[in-house]
Amino acid sequence: MARPAKAGLNLGALRHNVSIARSLAPDTRLMAVVKANAYGHGSIAMAQTLEPLVDALAVACSEEALELRAAGVTCPILLMEGVFEAHELITAAQHGLWVTIDNDTQLRWLEETRLPAPLDCWLKIDTGMHRLGVLPEQFQDFHQRLLASGKLRAPPVLSTHFASADELDNPQTARQLALFESTCSGFEGLRSAANSPAVLAWPQSHYDWIRPGYMLWGNSPFAEPQPQAAGLQPVxxxxxxxxxxxxxxxxxxxxxxxxxxxxxxxxxxxxxxxxxxxxxxxxxxxxxxxxxxxxxxxxxxxxxxxxxxxxxxxxxxxxxxxxxxxxxxxxxxxxxxxxxxxxxxxxxxxxxxxxxxxxxx
Missing domain, CATH: 2.40.37.10 (Lyase, Ornithine Decarboxylase; Chain A, domain 1)
Structure with missing residues (x-):
């Protein structure tokens, strides 16, 4: 290799950053986000390194997940945007992929599709990001329909996504947390809300699953110095x-x-x-x-x-x-x-x- 331009990838730094996430949320399960080619780092090599260190991986779509399965990655993989066509549900069941349910179309596909095996599902709630997720007033109906479908291996994981967790003075995160709490109160299912900035700075959001992405690659999501992010190492x-x-x-x-x-x-x-x-x-x-x-x-x-x-x-x-x-x-x-x-x-x-x-x- 004559031309010296290159992207050096330090797997030791990746393992170190996982350990920081674990130390900040020691009682939760950790889902490492490896979408978009593991944030440009190379999804297969990064997923293979992460698999023994984490409880699950997350990607944007089934194409990304199947690439990892073909490379021998066997741990649970969540499709964060769910499926885009009904037949993908069969693929998900065949390959042990977890599926996000975000809207009525995805739920109807699940209700109507004959599956070779039960699925693990995450039910996403829109608490203010206004990008994906069912509205709080729709949540009870969706939750009941999922349980009644007979297609789930266990009650759905209840999740949401923060819009401004990297802005520590922004009151929106506290409002989203409060709405998530009130919406989920009394319903079955593990909970997940924390992305990288929330893992680092919002411990009340850790719940049962954390979903770090950007921080695992050794980068702070904050504009200003933040103590918990200071020890991250760039991969x-x-x-x-x-x-x-x-x-x-x-x-x-x-x-x-x-x-x-x-x-x-x-x-x-x-x-x-x-x-x-x-x-x-x-x-x-x-x-x-x-x-x-x-x-x-x-x-x-x-x-x-x-x-x-x-x-x-x-x-x-x-x-x-x-x-x-x-x-x-x-x-x-x-x-x-x-x-x-x-x-x-x-x-x-x-x-x-x-x-x-x-x-x-």
Missing amino acids: MTLSSAVISVRSVGVGERVGYGGSWQAQRPSRVATVTIGYGDGYPRTASSGTPVLIDGRRAPLVGRVSMDMITVDITDLPPVAIGAPAILWGEGLPVTEVACTTGTSGYELLTRMPSRTPRIITTT
Whole structure:
């Protein structure tokens, strides 16, 4: 592998982050969310690592689940969006997939489909996210119909999803919790509400199942420092190397469109990575890059295969010097803030062109 651009994946960090989630909710079951190719990390390798450490996995759809089953993953897998066609219920029963029930169409499919085996179902309640889930006033009817269907292995797990748990001063999470409590009161079924920010900062939401995703990859979902998130370790480190160093005179411009102009005699390093490798094209001049372990600002536009970095204030930099774009020493969230997006998007958009290099410690 000649070109040095790569995404290093540290499985030791993943195991460490699972242990943090376990320590924060020691009396609950843990469902690791590995949808969207395990947030860009590679679903099969990550699921195989997680399987002995967690109680279940969660994906967005049956295609993602069946990929894991084909790779030998045998633990329970929840379809977080449920099924999109009735025949998927048969597939779910055949492969031991757990199914979310979100609306009347999915429930009718369940009632009307002849299954080869009972299913495990999660009944989602819309407490304010207004994306998926039955309304609180519909809940009792849905719960009764599920139990009466004869298609379930056990009472459904009662779940909801928070809209603003990463905003610690936002009262919406407390309102959602209160509505979830009042809606579920007196009904059979284990409960689940906590996503990553709730695992970290809302212990009253842990219930019987927690569903961490983003935090498992070592990233804080909070805009500000948060004590429980401080110990997370990034699983992915996106890195490359310097392939050219040049001097740039005062007034000279760098990159497409000449959007950055040198205000002093400058040294500029070219790093072989770009938006074709998953580095965001929208990253602006000033976005931090680690060159030889030291911070330096991105300058000029991001190209498909290359970026340029102002190394004027750094000690001499040689061709081949390592560059870290995010990960160990540089949180992906910090890079995302300069691009107007989130670390979630940067990770999940990592293309197959960028090789994943796995280390186990």
